[in-house]
Amino acid sequence: MRGKKRELPGHPMDRLLRVDRIPHIWCSGCGIGTIFGGVLAAIQKLDIDLNKLAMVSGIGCTGRMAGYIKVDSFHTTHGRAIPFATGLKLARPDIKVIVASGDGDLFAIGGNHLIHAARRNIDMTVICVNNLNYGMTGGQQAPSTPLGFKTTTTPEGSPEEPFNFCYLAAACGAVYVARWTALHIRLLTNSIAEALQKKGFTFIEILCPCPSVFGRRNKMGNALETLKLYHDRSVIKNEIDPKEAGIDLFGEIVVGKFVDRERPTFIDYYRSIVCHETPEDNVIRIAR
Amino acid sequence: MRFWRRPLDMPPVKLSRGEVIILPERCKGCGFCIAYCPRGVLALSEEFNKKGYHPPYVKEADKCVNCHFCEIICPEFAIYSINLFEKEGEKAGA
């Protein structure tokens, strides 16, 4: 093999990774690694000061993202990544905060926190990896599990209709809402970069193959087959009402950027209404 | 773009060329890179890595156009490509 003895530059993401913890724990074919790569690529692309960036995760497969990124990273309790991140962001408005967690963490146990953070427009970017079930615990029903799909706790098929996360986030006031799949990696990277540059609560849902647990139980084949499903079923519909943007694994998987708007953040209102500051006094006044 | 005849002033198309580098010990054999390489550069090797997976190998090195797709779709940070022209600029110009 050529180049074996050459000095190679190393993987371009290594500077953002805790390389001493790689390989990570995600299963073969799991898309979280790909999505994580997209997050890192967006950070790389924007050339963000890595000392002024933090990632907060909850619990679950995606919750492990915080453990692999080489920035200040916090792996908190189940569902509580968003309120933890809220405290961190308000204490340090100069630090960019990314919350990366799964659909169960963010919308089941943490649902209350998500809707309120979106309402308050806390300046953070929420990366929601949706693998349609609870992977870490072996594949139980999640608020995203499609009707009729099997999980270990719905062996006959789920009797519940899932949330449309993008519709929910948009209704709660998120200023940026998008959905992609683990296959739309370049669009996803651009979208994350766009969200990171926006002020306010930005939300990106990413469909992710879970071949070892969800895929196996629902006879969806290996991860490549799930990616093929994304390829065949995904339709990009930018700017549409997220209410109309459904995920139908037998029909259309609607992806795209659905919401992109401006709204003052919690800090903006806090400064003007509570502290009576004019925009010119835009100084971070927390004494440290 | 397709033309009914080749324009006389058309500049020669310069295809970028890349070299794929595989870090076999990070690989978990999902096959994403092989399936989604637009140029069919990669193939599954018969060898096992330490974890017992079959990593890919570079089968058609000359075909790589350094599109980085293998790099960005790999969930394991186990594969990447580098620009050959940049690296061997003098030779490429000759």
Next chain:
Amino acid sequence: MRDKAVEKGIYFMNGDHACCEGAIAAGCRFFAGYPITPATEVAERMSIRLPQVGGIYIQMEDEIASMAAILGASWGGVKAMTSTSGPGFSLMMENIGLGVCTETPCVICNVQRAGPSTGLPTNVAQGDMMQARWGSHGHYEIIALSPSSPQEMFDMTILAFNLSEEYRIPVLIMADEVVGHMNERVVIPDIEEIEIVNRAKPHAPPEGYLPYRPGPNGVPILPNCGDGYRIHVTGLTHDERGYPVMTADAQAQMVEHLVNKIVLNREKIIKTTSFYLDDAEVVVISYGITFRSARSAVEQIREAGVRAGLLKLDTVWPFPEELVRSLARNVKALVVAEINLGQMVREVERCAAGRCRVHLVPHHGGAVIRPERIIEGIRAALKRKRNR
């Protein structure tokens, strides 16, 4: 900013408000909370006071979020607190555990009301003492203080912040409804005279720095978020790098460290106040609002010729084991008065280990214990034969 944070003077204010002033004097600049009787006044005053000193007040969606938010703010390098009462305290438990495990300084003021469940929202109790000790899952040590007056609400809130910064641990202020709502004289000294402790900051270069390696006093020197160390903080069992390690050895090392940093420093942490211990043949042990009834009882019974002493637990956790053990060797009886059916008395019994009688003056909650009941208790304890 610090010189203007609190105004020196003599005030007439309630315990909840005094707690806020203590917090601001200690350097607290972040409060996240949720309304709950009888702790609401803490949040209300914080919402007025924090913007005045450049801090942030946020009302969260529940107590779980409040607790998570103060942990996040603390990692942002800001001293942070929340306040609550029983039901909210129950909701905070999981994230108090996260604070213990990740060694995050913060202060939680629990203005106790009678439980279980919604109980008596507007009435006093001291029923959360064991929850303070063991409420979050797993084995750990915690620091809890028990103020008995608005003045102590002020003083102990400062102490709570100092202890939390020094030992990097959530510190609980176990107040109660009466202390929270009573208005009394509170003396706020000149801010320059108040001792303030700030968390140690690392000076070693970030490369290869082991953030969770215990420092000289057993407490790790951790950077704040944004200091350039780019550390990982997790509630999973972790090693000195802060990385998760899923082995029994790592668990042993981490838990031992978390316990030892408090146990080995307990002489520096524990504060008690004692009265008439020198000649005492019976000692009343009490804390919080009940201390005031106990003090009245002891003064009265001493006038009647009974050699009674009084031990007030300023620090309830860690429990002053050595002191109670030595008292048990020298007195006939220990009388414990508390507004529950026997919580701290278990610790007293454990430390007395049969060396003297231990007598409980309990109360179901809803009112303070009257001094007469404690006097009865003292007399009963002296009359009683060996242990219960």
